[in-house]
Amino acid sequence: MVSTKTKILIKLSLDTLYFIFALTVCFTDVFKFMKNYYIGMINLTTQTTTYSITVEATGTFQEFKDHWCNKKYLPDKICDNIDDFKTGGILFVVFSALAHLFWLYSVASLILKSCMQNFTLALIHDVENFIYPAIYALSVVLYIFVSKIYSVSPPKYYDDDYEVKTQEAEVFMYIALCFGVLSGLLFLFCRTEINENCKVGGSKNAYLMG
Numbered sequence: 001m002v003s004t005k006t007k008i009l010i011k012l013s014l015d016t017l018y019f020i021f022a023l024t025v026c027f028t029d030v031f032k033f034m035k036n037y038y039i040g041m042i043n044l045t046t047q048t049t050t051y052s053i054t055v056e057a058t059g060t061f062q063e064f065k066d067h068w069c070n071k072k073y074l075p076d077k078i079c080d081n082i083d084d085f086k087t088g089g090i091l092f093v094v095f096s097a098l099a100h101l102f103w104l105y106s107v108a109s110l111i112l113k114s115c116m117q118n119f120t121l122a123l124i125h126d127v128e129n130f131i132y133p134a135i136y137a138l139s140v141v142l143y144i145f146v147s148k149i150y151s152v153s154p155p156k157y158y159d160d161d162y163e164v165k166t167q168e169a170e171v172f173m174y175i176a177l178c179f180g181v182l183s184g185l186l187f188l189f190c191r192t193e194i195n196e197n198c199k200v201g202g203s204k205n206a207y208l209m210g
Contacts, residue, residue, distance in 0.1 A: 088147030095139035
């Protein structure tokens with residue numbers, strides 16, 4: 001039978017993996033569109049290859065809109081959807097940042113509850129452990145619907161190279177969500193056991209330390 005201490009360590013491991021993947025999402029590309037354009041949460045990158053030489057340009061969505069779209073340097077499909085890409089990214093960053101704050105609170109609460117006698121930061125019913133996966137899930141849903149990642153498409157008669165192609169951040173986004181949900185579910189089923197063994201407000205010794 002798995003001990004309570006092991007379950008706490010498993011939960012903290014899931015929390016850590018969630019944070020690593022969730023943070024990485026903001027610094028990598030989510031998807032590729034129109035063959036040469038890589039869409040991230042906060043920026044856009046274009047790659048052009050000529051005679052085996054690849055030229056890459058990266059900037060914010062607003063920079064591309066102001067300087068490239070106005071001069072017709074970008075395909076209409078990119079410019080027509082660039083505001084959606086920008087808004088979706090902003091919503092994701094804001095809501096995922098809020099999720100990270102609750103994640104930090106939940107981790108600190110669990111560690112202090114487990115290691116320090118008669119001390120806890122936990123909110124009522126330990127809800128922080130369930131709030132952060134829920135908020136992160138909301139950030140993912142908002143990004144999907146606002147950025148139209150699964151509905152945007154190239155003009156007719158363009159080949160498959162111009163369709164939306166999954167990149168690293170999209171994969172990391174779902175992996176992070178899975179780790180967050182698993183952490184919440186683990187705590188849901190083990191909450192009573194963890195609290196009883198940690199004895200918040202009781203007289204047991206620090207649980208993870210001994």
